[in-house]
Amino acid sequence: MKEVDVPKQEHQSHEDRIAVAKMLNLLPADELMLYTKTRNFHWNVVEPSFMEMHRLLDEQYGMFNQIVDDVAEQVRTAGGIAIGTLAEMKQHTKLQEHPGHLPEALKMLEELMEVHDHVSESLHDYIETCDEHHDPATENMLQDILMKHRKTAWMLRSYHQRVPVVDKAEVKRGKAA
Numbered sequence: 001m002k003e004v005d006v007p008k009q010e011h012q013s014h015e016d017r018i019a020v021a022k023m024l025n026l027l028p029a030d031e032l033m034l035y036t037k038t039r040n041f042h043w044n045v046v047e048p049s050f051m052e053m054h055r056l057l058d059e060q061y062g063m064f065n066q067i068v069d070d071v072a073e074q075v076r077t078a079g080g081i082a083i084g085t086l087a088e089m090k091q092h093t094k095l096q097e098h099p100g101h102l103p104e105a106l107k108m109l110e111e112l113m114e115v116h117d118h119v120s121e122s123l124h125d126y127i128e129t130c131d132e133h134h135d136p137a138t139e140n141m142l143q144d145i146l147m148k149h150r151k152t153a154w155m156l157r158s159y160h161q162r163v164p165v166v167d168k169a170e171v172k173r174g175k176a177a
């Protein structure tokens, strides 16, 4: 990762700052994938309470967009160069896209919950890395982001409970693509 000169920060060596910046640069890629997936489902969901789910996902992708911005700016603060192209974002995420894949509403919610689990696991690792590199401020920021993912996953789970039973039965039989 490219580095830029920034003033030394208290209690943290140059090497520590660069290690944190390098680790942080992985997060926007996953958040952008989650943003894109959520927005895709916001547009294309079809279910009886369409407007409700459409609005729920609208609020969520707006939040992920803000997280991408906050984390990229924190990379700059730590002295790194933030990844800013879609090609690099794609290289830095383990999440896969499935073009043309549009599952039913219930399956959409399940897929989003899986992504939140993946991002939350990564955040646990990143929080430990901040601790190892003496960066409580970045650690706090990541803990806030982790709480946002937990809350969002809870909302998706709760919404999942209220999707009509007939829809759930179809998903169990594997009718949802």
Ligand SMILES: [Fe+2]
Pocket (backbone or CB within 6 Å): 042, 058
């Ligand atoms: Fe919209």
